[in-house]
Amino acid sequence: DTEVTQTPKHLVMGMTNKKSLKCEQHMGHRAMYWYKQKAKKPPELMFVYSYEKLSINESVPSRFSPECPNSSLLNLHLHALQPEDSALYLCASSQELGALTFGSGTRLTVV
Amino acid sequence: GEDVEQSLFLSVREGDSSVINCTYTDSSSTYLYWYKQEPGAGLQLLTYIFSNMDMKQDQRLTVLLNKKDKHLSLRIADTQTGDSAIYFCAETEGSYIPTFGRGTSLIVHP
Numbered sequence: 627d628t629e630v631t632q633t634p635k636h637l638v639m640g641m642t643n644k645k646s647l648k649c650e651q652h653m654g655h656r657a658m659y660w661y662k663q664k665a666k667k668p669p670e671l672m673f674v675y676s677y678e679k680l681s682i683n684e685s686v687p688s689r690f691s692p693e694c695p696n697s698s699l700l701n702l703h704l705h706a707l708q709p710e711d712s713a714l715y716l717c718a719s720s721q722e723l724g725a726l727t728f729g730s731g732t733r734l735t736v737v
Numbered sequence: 738g739e740d741v742e743q744s745l746f747l748s749v750r751e752g753d754s755s756v757i758n759c760t761y762t763d764s765s766s767t768y769l770y771w772y773k774q775e776p777g778a779g780l781q782l783l784t785y786i787f788s789n790m791d792m793k794q795d796q797r798l799t800v801l802l803n804k805k806d807k808h809l810s811l812r813i814a815d816t817q818t819g820d821s822a823i824y825f826c827a828e829t830e831g832s833y834i835p836t837f838g839r840g841t842s843l844i845v846h847p
Contacts, residue, residue, distance in 0.1 A: 630779075657833045668825055668837035669780065676833050716779050724768050724829035728779035 628653060632717050632729035639707065640737055647702040647732050649717030658700040659726065660692060661716040669716055675700055707736045741838035743826055748844045755813040757841045759826030762807065766828040769802060770835060771811045774823045783811070783824075813843075821845045 630651045639645050649658065657676035661669035673692040674681040680692060689711075693701045700717060712735045718726040740762040749755045761769070767788045772780040786793045786800045786809075793800045799812040813820055823842050827835035 659834075666840075668839055671834060674834060681834075718779075720833060724770055724827065724833065724835040725782055725785055726772075726780070726835065727782065730779045731777075733777075 628727070630717055630719055630727050630729035632715075632732050634732060635730065636733045636735075638735045638737060639704065641707060641709075643707075644703070644705045646704065647715055647717075647734075649700045649702070649729060650698055651719040651727070652698055653719060653721065653727065654697075655719035655721045655727070656697075657720045658694070659718040659720075660700065660702050661718065663714045663716055663731075673700075673702075704734075707734075709736050712736045741826055741828055741836050743824075743838040743841045745839065746842050746844070748846065749816050751816060751818060751845055751847050753816055755811075755816045755820070755843055755845075757811045757813075757824050757826075757843065759809040759811075759838055760807055761809065761826070761828050761836075763828060763830055763836075764807070765830045766807075767831050768829045768835075769800075769809050770827040770829075771798075771800065771809075772825040772827060772837075774825065774840070776822075780825060816843075816845050818845050818847070 633648045660672040663669045675694045691703045714731045716731045718728045720726045742760045770785040771783045774780045797814045801810045823840040825840045826838040
């Protein structure tokens with residue numbers, strides 16, 4: 627299995643909702659990432675989980691919270707999002723430095 | 738801090754070669770990458786090069802690195818319509834976290 631699987635592929639949520647994005651890899655990769663990508667822009671790093679340690683981009687608001695149940699899963703919990711949070715959310719994993727395998731993303735729309 | 742620069746657009750005719758350029762500022766960059774993103778999809782790692790190399794070839798792709806000028810290029814030979822995508826240059830200095838350029842939109846027309 628050489629893939630990063632993200633679910634759901636599309637999500638529409640209201641500003642008062644709570645939802646979760648799921649990400650799974652079975653490549654034995656040591657690091658997993660969440661990125662946010664707006665149209666025509668590069669991905670922006672939100673969180674990295676590597677060697678059982680979570681690193682957070684301090685500019686990410688607390689309405690986003692990651693959870694790592696085990697080394698193959700990295701979920702992203704969403705609560706009280708704003709319309710400007712609408713974006714493509716990409717999960718990735720890596721074994722070698724910087725050589726990331728990306729999932730196909732979750733297209734999130736906040737209404 | 739680190740900075741990676743790319744031109745935003747490149748338009749080529751089908752069958753021609755494409756050359757996408759990238760410059761970076763961090764002299765301690767050790768790994769440099771090219772990623773491809775097709776519409777509505779995630780990024781796909783195309784190739785990467787270590788900083789102690791100056792060239793790497795993989796089928797239609799050739800990566801050239803000029804470490805002195807901090808310049809990286811990706812040449813796609815015999816460009817096809819399926820190569821139309823956004824190409825991101827990225828670098829790391831030994832961490833797990835790459836710094837991405839803004840991406841170059843490659844448009845291939847008949």
